[in-house]
Amino acid sequence: MGFDLPCGCHNATYKQDITIIRTRARLIWTLFGLLFFFSLPYFAPVVITQILENIWVTAIAVMGLYLLTGLAGQISLGQAGFMGIGAYTTAIFADYFGLSFLFCIPLSGLMAGTMGIIFGLSSFKIKGFYIAIATLASQIILTWLFAHLEITQGAWGYAVSYPTIFGHEIGRGWPIYTFCLVVLLIMTYFAKNIARTKTGRAFVAIRDNDLAAKVQGINIFVYKLIAFFLCSFFAGVAGSVFAYRLGMVTPEQFMLMQSVWFLGMLIVGGMHSLAGVYLGTAFIIIFERMIKIIGPTLQNILPSAMGGSYIAALSLIVFAAIIIIFLIYEPRGLAHRWETIKSIYRIRPFPY
């Protein structure tokens, strides 16, 4: 805070310092943006709203990863697994017990968070690669459980009906779109504030130097567990909304590859800001969609000897290339680019 204010605008009081929407211009932009996105389903084609729904849901999961990886500096390769726990919790409780989504969403989050703590326990004294592999292990174990446990109904999975509020179904089209967006906004508010409190600052201290953080009196073990809990909580909520939106839950939606995509989104967006979460998620999902659209056309042009798997293979290569290029040339991600663009008008008329 403070650096990103326009010329001549200073924080004089504490209240001003902790305000999220500080200037009038920013308030206007925010309101305009909200209005735009909330009204989008009334005039935009269905394809666009579907992509956006996907972005909203995925951004929740990536936001959890932002707390764990971006702030606390621990790498997780198990985000999709925890998202799966949320999705299955929702499927079971909404389907069997007929609970309202008002209970199901927090419950899914808590369930995933608890599992996150259980798997995070092994990160007691470890860091770096060890945590990456420990989360990889949890991802593989969870995928196996989804496919083989009786309660998850194996490869068949569950069908989930749309959520209802006061007897009205939040169905296809604008209702479910608004539903996803509202949950995303609530979670964004939550994440934004976690990052600014004692917990968030402790995360950053652990990320920058865990020994120094320990010397300062931060209980590393507890804060690492909190980070794992929050990360999995967000994943659980994302999974819950994902289940409601898609209407079905199967094991192959939550494979290791999905976790890698989440990390990729965080890298591309820039892992140190919430804006990065949005930008990265949108970038990768739109890119994925483009491949799906361009793919068949490309296949017609290319010689048929290369076969149908050619496009799938190509999209893997392009995805890998994007991540490597971003890591080498823009390690701070799209968010950094976005900040530089914003600062151009903000510091006007001065050159820097």
Next chain:
Amino acid sequence: MAEFLNYIVQGISLGSIYAMSALGVVVIYKATHIFNFAQGNIALVGAYFLFTFFVSMSLPIWLGFLLTLLFSALFGAILDKVALRPLIGQPLISSLMVTIALMIGIAGFSNMIWGTSTKSFPEPLLSVPVHIGFISTSSIQIFGMLSSLIVFALIAVFFKYTKLGLAMRATAESHDVSRSLGVGVKNIFTCTWALAGILGAISGITLASLASLTPDLGVIGLIAFPIVLLGGLESIKGTLIAGVLIGVVEILTAAYIDPLVGGEFRGVTPYILLLIVLFFKPHGLFGEEHIERI
């Protein structure tokens, strides 16, 4: 009892083959402190190289094998030059993410060139059942175990007695100090990746002839990570022991627990074992505990 002993022997031979693919990760970690997620797919590409030379181009097996080693070494070196070199000095997550991206990229690359269909090696690399007393095994398992032992011995000697191995160990200790002592750190990195490519190719060929040559081999390569961590990340001896341990556990699970719970539970046990061991011994079974200072 004979059955149990049989499982143990099978586990040991499978485990020593696993350990060989884990060795590639350990070698890279020892010299460059990068944890290479792409090792499984490097192994896959190595196996595809041999398939190309030996089956598609029908070269004699020794020539095909030599060419495979050469190309795998080149492949490893290219990976280092293209993806890892620009990231020296970047934080840990960058190098980790790059190797994960490489894992995906190589999978796409090999799917594109060699397709996704199942292939298998012909005669000399075909698995033939062998019976020694009451122990029944296969030719490839024996071959794999022997080659694994030879490779481990060679690598141990290499790190201990050769000049290049010593330079690699010095590089692992400190880039600056080894540079001031006249070690070309960049060349060492390239050599290490080339070595990892060779190790990957050998393990990939063994794994492919044990089962069959499919893109899934890259996923089987994931098994290397629990082994590496159990072994303690830098210990060559530890890698071999952890590999054998995991192989035995996996075969025993397949024999005794799989019928009870159903489904491929054997694939999960290494990871459960890993989480338990990490909880009690955070640096693996043979890892050194580094004392850190601010």
